[in-house]
Amino acid sequence: MREMAKMLLQLENVSKRYLRHTVVQDISFSIFEGQSLAILGKNGSGKSTILKIILGLSKATNGLVRQLRGDKLKIGYIPEQFPKNLRFTPDEYLYHLGKIQGLSSYYLQKRIPQLISQFQLDTVKNLWIHHLSKGMRQKVGIMQAILHEPDILVLDEPLSGLDMTTQQHLIEQILSLKKSGVAIIFTCHEMDLLRKVADRAIILEDKKIKEDFMLQEEIDGYMIIECRWHDSKACDLLRDVDGVTEYISLTEDVWRIQVVPSYSDRLIAQLLCWGASICSVTKHEDDHYEHKINEIFQT
Numbered sequence: 001m002r003e004m005a006k007m008l009l010q011l012e013n014v015s016k017r018y019l020r021h022t023v024v025q026d027i028s029f030s031i032f033e034g035q036s037l038a039i040l041g042k043n044g045s046g047k048s049t050i051l052k053i054i055l056g057l058s059k060a061t062n063g064l065v066r067q068l069r070g071d072k073l074k075i076g077y078i079p080e081q082f083p084k085n086l087r088f089t090p091d092e093y094l095y096h097l098g099k100i101q102g103l104s105s106y107y108l109q110k111r112i113p114q115l116i117s118q119f120q121l122d123t124v125k126n127l128w129i130h131h132l133s134k135g136m137r138q139k140v141g142i143m144q145a146i147l148h149e150p151d152i153l154v155l156d157e158p159l160s161g162l163d164m165t166t167q168q169h170l171i172e173q174i175l176s177l178k179k180s181g182v183a184i185i186f187t188c189h190e191m192d193l194l195r196k197v198a199d200r201a202i203i204l205e206d207k208k209i210k211e212d213f214m215l216q217e218e219i220d221g222y223m224i225i226e227c228r229w230h231d232s233k234a235c236d237l238l239r240d241v242d243g244v245t246e247y248i249s250l251t252e253d254v255w256r257i258q259v260v261p262s263y264s265d266r267l268i269a270q271l272l273c274w275g276a277s278i279c280s281v282t283k284h285e286d287d288h289y290e291h292k293i294n295e296i297f298q299t
């Protein structure tokens with residue numbers, strides 16, 4: 001059984017209005033340690049507004065943003081556009097930012113070279129950021145966001161305008177941060193980023209959350225396992241199995257179980273172990289969300 005991730009942040013019925021114009025309304029969701037959440041929606045649907053509210057850069061008109069930890073959460077932010085005209089080397093820029101954030105010189109002297117090497121910027125570390133390519137500047141953007149080892153990383157369109165190689169490198173870096181427990185909240189228009197990084201996605205439409213779903217389950221579809229199994233405790237046993245999303249007894253001893261594909265082998269082994277005999281295993285695809293996402297990404 002997997003350990004429950006800790007909840008870090010919760011938005012409760014958040015709304016934002018500019019003068020008389022309501023941009024988002026009654027937005028509620030939670031962010032967990034190590035979870036990645038994609039906020040999707042057409043241009044102007046309010047994605048950046050929600051990110052700014054999470055970051056404390058904009059105040060919600062109504063509703064609450066709760067930080068659910070005793071000590072203050074550390075949040076890193078990568079804006080959509082990283083400033084172009086910076087006449088600092090990456091080293092200098094990160095050092096000054098770190099000092100503004102109150103980080104010690106000792107920490108920064110260790111952390112900055114480690115980040116420069118992790119993001120493969122050693123060969124350009126003595127150039128002004130002003131002279132770096134867009135992809136390299138975006139890497140410096142991520143480095144400044146994770147300099148203080150945040151609990152939550154907020155990324156607004158992190159891959160926009162980057163070539164495929166740089167995109168793949170950044171996706172790997174984001175995945176490795178996620179693996180280390182950092183929660184990731186991002187907006188994007190790339191299916192590859194969405195598929196590889198997001199655990200969960202919300203879709204904004206008409207100012208509200210129109211859809212809220214777990215990505216692996218919805219985009220990869222489900223496996224449907226039908227089995228013959230007579231056990232009075234079947235319901236209790238299935239309730240605790242990882243990856244099982246629904247189950248129903250079709251007759252007294254025939255069960256239909258819906259499971260996330262990556263957990264289906266383990267479930268079949270478990271069912272056999274419990275004395276069930278497998279009748280059929282089929283894939284159930286639901287392209288409802290894929291359609292919706294394509295619609296958004298094509299606008």
Ligand SMILES: Nc1ncnc2c1ncn2[C@@H]1O[C@H](COP(=O)(O)OP(=O)(O)OP(=O)(O)O)[C@@H](O)[C@H]1O
Nearest residue numbers: 018021023041042043044045046047048049050187
């Ligand atoms: N400071 C502001 N004052 C007035 N209106 C604003 C302000 N900031 C954003 N808006 C409006 O709020 C709406 C949502 O903007 P937001 O930037 O959150 O959308 P978005 O989904 O991030 O869009 P995009 O995909 O184009 O980046 C837009 O209609 C925008 O014009």
